[in-house]
Amino acid sequence: MTYTLNDVAWYDFLQENPAVLQCIDSYGFCDVQSSVLKNYREPRLMCKIDFLEQQPKILKQLSISVLAIVNKQYRLARTHPFIDINTNWLQDKVIDKTFALPNYLHSLAAAHITSESKALDAAYASGMLHELEQVQYLHLTVRGRSYSTNFEFALTDIHDYKVHYPVAGVQLEVDGGYESQNRLLLVEAKMGFANNMNLRQLLYPQLNYSALLRKPVVTYLMFYETGGLFHFLPFTYYNGIPQINYVGYRLFKLEQPMLLNPQQLFNTPINPMLTGFGAPFPQADSMDTLLNLLLSMAADELYSKEELFADYALVPRQWDYYLNALIWLGLVFKCAEGYFRLTLIGHQLLELSEQERVFYIAQTAFSNDIFNAHLHAENPFICAESRLNNGLSTDSTFQRRIQTVKAWRWYLFQVLRINSRN
Template identity: 40%
Template sequence: MADYRILDALDTKNSFEISSREINKYKQSRLMCKIDFKKDRPKAFRENNLSVLAINNGNYKIARTDPFLDLKAVKKKKPEKSFELPRNFISLQANNITSESKALDAAKLSGMLDYLCKEKTELTIRGREYCQDFDFYLADINDNKIEYNVSGVQIEVDGGYENSESIVLIEAKMGLTDDMNIRQLLYPHMSYQKKYKKKIATYLMFYEVGGYFHFIPFEVIEQRCILDFKRYRIFSLNQQVQERCKFSDIKNIDLAADLTDRNIPFPQANSFEIVLTTFYKLAEKDSITKEKMFLEHDISLRQWDYYSNVLLWMQLVEKNEDGAKQKVYSLTERGKRLINLSEKERIFEMAKIIFSNEVVNLFLNTDNPNIPKDLLIRNKINPEADTFPRRMNTVKSWKRFFKEVLK
């Protein structure tokens, strides 16, 4: 895209507007401009402190701004209150929350949302629509105020609720993350402020394995976007205790050469929560391409390769070609069996698959095992490669996750 001399334009005007038609000459704009996480910025954006945000349907603004919210303050800690689902409900189980919509429904049915909002609150908004016209500002790296005039951009609300005092918008996520694009919270918040006279209360909600719900209020104060961690709250949803699903039970597991696929690259994906989320997203579809998964969910193309490979390696997912010769992913029979288990049983079965691998199994009793070279060769692991430490760190990270969840 050097033809447009974007950096020169930024030096004189501080921002540059470009259409999807112009971007499509090089790559699909819908893929190029969907940057949900800071680490997913293209190299040129990272090196030049660039960002891109939609300003209307088919047009984008590039500037030297930082449109990402820092979420490192979201921590695992003791919940302030515990809730239960009504016992006469059987179609939604506290121990089988596998999607954002299930997490939101559980929060509503258990009374968690009413408690958060301090009064009875009902679901009134869910899905996609085009936004109202609104303006906002972000400061660039030189402290210039960059104005964004937004009109007719598609927005999506995971859950919108109403009570006598306010409309409550919730952006729901499965699993914790270090940061996220401000667009997902800011655009619905500003649009509904224009659309309705009632107060708009916006929350970012994370569902964490084990039945934990994190709620962080989002506000726009004097043109500054703020996550109010002083009002950050954590609740839990009571899950049925499964005594047999303990990490200590895995220590005696037998090695099984057929449970993991040695033809798939050995895992290099530290967050097992993202492995779970990717598995859950795939379970919602009969089959899906990588590109469609990227467009519909908060996952980058690069991240998808790492985490889908884990599921292929565990033989929970298979990759085939559809009629259009596109690579599509779908659950295997083993994957379909696991998705129907409770959360803790599912994670326990996944741990058994992983630790049945002869390399991973060596980490059960130590974090620094002496791995025989023939085991590495059989599992296509090169101990001299730059990726070797990262692959071993993946195993250590997963071990910590399983010990915590299956304690």
């Protein structure tokens, strides 16, 4: 079993401070100063639990959550501060409207959206946010970190009691706040999908600016999906209930020029030299996660697993799946002491347009014989020798890996707008 630094820090903290659990059992919560947590790990890292999958094992076992209430103070309680997001439902959504960036923009290109900030800037410059608000004039007025005013909310704990959170002067971070004459639009931007997230990221800015302003405040969660797709999900907090409003969900597309002939993918020859590199056959179904992970390694430096996956809703055992898939593609290599960095090819891919980057990865993947067989058929026959050469001798392993092959095939065909030949 893999233990993260947060797993160890929280286990040691609770073992050495038994009064914390006694306080929670007696009063429903316990407030802890960051100066105490600092004895175990840097508090901002120890308390950064953005997704349910990142919840330290001991906290999960005890159903304990951690939320900031005052600068350098956290409230521990048996509440569930995560909001679920039905990403499967999002996949079936029909595009509501297509947008384009103004031709005179040279510093922002639809083919080079490589970060949350660029995705958000593209949504603004193309008019998507204006469409959401149904206004002509919308101004960027909030961005980055600040400290909150005073506000309060409550969550129900596992015993069905309400735990109150009086918040004052905690640090907030807003990806983008856009003000019109009538209200303020807050947007939390993400590259790729997440099937859950900590309420703090949506609820705290919503309540903070609702307390500060004399006009309504609305919040959207925005997912950018490779291929120019922008998913906007309204977040609401009504009668103490936080939720995603799927009725108001909008899907917009940003026009991207087709820079290549994707049908050439069907001519990809088998070349065993282009994949492998000591990594196992891929078991990482989300190609979108792979692409975003690649982008997050843009700096020419070493990355630890915990650094790389801090913004992903993945459990630690999945970290190896995705890193191994990037190694198998020849885009990442493992350095000494568990650190990773991009290969030369990985760096070169970051200079390409989005379509060119996806096409290169597709060509590389389909140069493998098992992937190549799936170019022309969804369920091709794979011989025993091919299975053995790819380390897939057992049926159970083979079936799991074929799920990844089919997931990549579907995704790559969708993004490259390829019509299947079968």
